[in-house]
Amino acid sequence: MSQGVGVVGLYVRDQDEAVEFYGKLGFRVHTDARNGDYRWLTVQHPEQPSFQLGLFAPSPPTVDAATAQTLRELVAKGAMPPLVFLVDDCRASYEQMRARGVEFTQEPIDRYGNVDASFRDPSGNGWKMIEARKDPK
Amino acid sequence: MTTGNGNTQGRAPVGQDPELLRRLLRAKDRMDAASHEEWPVQRLARVSCVSAAHFARSFKEAFGVPPHRYLLTRRIERATALLRDTDRPILDIALQTGWNSLGTFGRVFRDITGESPSELRARQKAATHALDWVPACFVSAAHRPDLTIAVSEKRRQEVSVQNAPTQTGSIKTEEVP
Numbered sequence: 001m002s003q004g005v006g007v008v009g010l011y012v013r014d015q016d017e018a019v020e021f022y023g024k025l026g027f028r029v030h031t032d033a034r035n036g037d038y039r040w041l042t043v044q045h046p047e048q049p050s051f052q053l054g055l056f057a058p059s060p061p062t063v064d065a066a067t068a069q070t071l072r073e074l075v076a077k078g079a080m081p082p083l084v085f086l087v088d089d090c091r092a093s094y095e096q097m098r099a100r101g102v103e104f105t106q107e108p109i110d111r112y113g114n115v116d117a118s119f120r121d122p123s124g125n126g127w128k129m130i131e132a133r134k135d136p137k
Numbered sequence: 138m139t140t141g142n143g144n145t146q147g148r149a150p151v152g153q154d155p156e157l158l159r160r161l162l163r164a165k166d167r168m169d170a171a172s173h174e175e176w177p178v179q180r181l182a183r184v185s186c187v188s189a190a191h192f193a194r195s196f197k198e199a200f201g202v203p204p205h206r207y208l209l210t211r212r213i214e215r216a217t218a219l220l221r222d223t224d225r226p227i228l229d230i231a232l233q234t235g236w237n238s239l240g241t242f243g244r245v246f247r248d249i250t251g252e253s254p255s256e257l258r259a260r261q262k263a264a265t266h267a268l269d270w271v272p273a274c275f276v277s278a279a280h281r282p283d284l285t286i287a288v289s290e291k292r293r294q295e296v297s298v299q300n301a302p303t304q305t306g307s308i309k310t311e312e313v314p
Contacts, residue, residue, distance in 0.1 A: 013159075069155075070152065072155040073152050073158055075155070076155040076156070076159040077158050077161075077162055077199055078166075084272065105166040105169065106169070106170055107170075114272075116272070124159050128275075130272065
């Protein structure tokens, strides 16, 4: 058992839509458990087995209806915190993901040896996709 | 709607439609991606699939600033980064970030940041950067001018306090969110 972060969740407007979207990035469903209206849904990247990305819907009973509405607005406005997705080859991933219908907001740009691009999930969560500079060790 | 929680029933949520906000965000993203281009309201409204009048009103409600002013902050942010990170002539930077003349660029730049492009360049080059470990794109956003008032209003305020300069209406350029 190693210590550290196990699950970090995103708010999404529609969990079915989200799981399909994150599938385009290579994530697979880890846990999909329902209890009434509540659905605990996490996905996992095949190269990162110790971490799960939660795809949660802001809705009652977890939060009240007015709070849920506020959270949906914040997500749709792109006001949620930055997210970073690491890849080996930013340009190749960009082409591949774009062909799958991912909405890119910035094409790959070279910055000081790193290459980065930006995309959003259907809900509005913004990701920076980064190919880190390979430091010769 | 879930059952068993009477408190949430019958209270119509106020605010903006998330579906509309998502489309407004798309227009904002398009300005971010090409802030050097012209973005008349009609063009932005088309991206968001709404009327021009509806767009202008909804955008300001959603993001706190009118679309044109948002565009200005992005242009200044980009110009600031180019001044800091390159040795390109200021005229080139002005044209590259969407201005048609050096005069307009210099005036708006000073109105917003409080210093001229060349002053900012000299100061930034002299400063050491503690933000080296933050991804470049986020550093850039941290230096985005927080333009809470119109440029013309800022100009008026500065004229009126010329004899007793204060911090009133100053633009925070170094704020990290």
